Amino acid sequence: RLLRNHMNDTARIFVEVPNFQSVWRSIFGSNWSMLYLPRHLFHYSSSSLRGVLRRAGFVVEKIQLGHFPGMKTSIYHFFGRHSLSPGVLAVLLFPLQLLLDCICRRSSVIAAYARIPDKQGSSYPAVE
Numbered sequence: 001r002l003l004r005n006h007m008n009d010t011a012r013i014f015v016e017v018p019n020f021q022s023v024w025r026s027i028f029g030s031n032w033s034m035l036y037l038p039r040h041l042f043h044y045s046s047s048s049l050r051g052v053l054r055r056a057g058f059v060v061e062k063i064q065l066g067h068f069p070g071m072k073t074s075i076y077h078f079f080g081r082h083s084l085s086p087g088v089l090a091v092l093l094f095p096l097q098l099l100l101d102c103i104c105r106r107s108s109v110i111a112a113y114a115r116i117p118d119k120q121g122s123s124y125p126a127v128e
Helices: 023-031 046-055 071-078 087-104
Strands: 012-018 059-066 109-115
Touching: 012 046, 023 071, 023 087, 046 059, 046 109, 071 087
Parallel strands: none
Antiparallel strands: 012 109, 059 109
């Protein structure tokens, strides 16, 4: 809401967050790298992200699935180790991650495109 109050009537926002319904959260549980505690205080599904944006006064134009190479870090967390950067192993594992994301239809991140509603009730053109 604070962001919305500082935007002009034609502004749009793009928000990308980890997908709490990701197949990787199901597999790794509390070792899922995208939990990223204590920095990620809230976690979202497509529907909850849409709801938060609507309650903040935005019109959600589009929800899009995305991918982040977090499988290596999740594996490290599972074995009690920490990984500071994605590195070569993350790049090598990323095709497998993409394949499973597509098969399960549950991506690692979700993105929302939103705008302020038109005061007259009509819509701006949708984001392509």
